[in-house]
Amino acid sequence: MSIGNSPEDERPFEDVSEEARPSVGRALKEARIAAGLTVNDVSSATRVRLAIVHAIEADDFAPCGGDVYARGHIRNLAKAVRLDPAPLLARFDAEHGGRPAPTPAAPLFEAERIRPERRGPNWTAAMVAAIVVVIGFVGFTAVKGGSDDTGAQGQIGEGSTPTAGTSAPPTPKSSKPADPTPAPSDSAIAAAPQDKVTVQVSADKGRSWISAKDHNGRMLFDGLLQKGESKTFQDSSKINLILGDAGAIQLYVNGKKIEDQFQPGAVERLTYTKGDPQVG
Incomplete structure (x- = not known):
């Protein structure tokens, strides 16, 4: 042992x-x-x-x-x-130093306590300023009126004596303003150009993350599309899409509605080109 x-x-x-x-x-x-x-x-x-x-x-x-x-x-x-x-x-x-500490409540109340009181408007200064403006306006009007009367008398003296039968020239009628041209909107994709591919993504049923790239791989959009929002993308040959929640999205390609039944929560990778909608 x-x-x-x-x-x-x-x-x-x-x-x-x-x-x-x-x-x-x-x-x-x-x-x-x-x-x-x-x-x-x-x-x-x-x-x-x-x-x-x-x-x-x-x-x-x-x-x-x-x-x-x-x-x-x-x-x-x-x-x-x-x-x-x-x-x-x-x-x-x-x-990494731990979670950030919460802001203590005491300094907040202290800052609120020592905040200076808001003063009311100075009505006396406002009334003095208004009186000065009125006096200045009256003086300017009097000076301008006197100069206009002198000019009018000079014009009558230098010109021919007006006759009683002479009537004032008729005032020309103002032409009717043209109707304003309405600004184009994203919904007017039915007139999409034939030489390009146009894709409209609408979050009709809920929000969804989307990503869109052109034919060169350049990022056109990468973010969250809220319910009711829409984005329109256009390229000379091809648009590549990634839909985070395809069931919440309605697509319009080259002016035509895409009738694919996407499932809620499904991630879809799609490619659209010119001509009739063709899913790549």
Whole structure:
């Protein structure tokens, strides 16, 4: 019988220190790969741009635009790859100085207390200014009236004597103003040019995130379209669309309504060209 530690007691302890844990970005990336998802899949599901997803997985949070936005992106990405966001947010706060502290209420009340009282209008100064304006206007009118009378008398003396039978020349009638030309609107896409492709996206049934690019891949719009809003895009040959919630969108291509029955919540990638609507 031996005295001492058993072989099981001599096994090395598992390293569970903070340094051994994966970083926030690495944990998100490993979970995404384990779930069989691509960066495009995660970007479409969370509405987080591809560049920001790549940056977060590389532990670069500068493109997020601040710690508040970075925490929101981390929470959304963690849910998309089926991770608990709480440990990731705690690690992010520990590495970036913690969550911003709430503004104490006492200084706010103190600032409100020492705010100077609002004074009423100075009616005396206003009355003096009004009297000065009236006196000036009366004087200017008197001087101007005297000069006009002198000019009129000079004109009568120099010209021929007016006769009683002479009548004043008739006043010309003003021509009728032309009707204002109505400004063109986005709804008038029925007259879309034949040499271009025109696409109107209307959020008739609810809000939806949309992305639109031209044939060169240049971004025309990338954002959220609220219910009732619409956007019109035009290109010489092709428009590429991504609809975050296709069921909430109604499309009009080259003046024609697209009758495709998109499902609510479905993400659709569409391409339209010149001529009759053809889904690419």
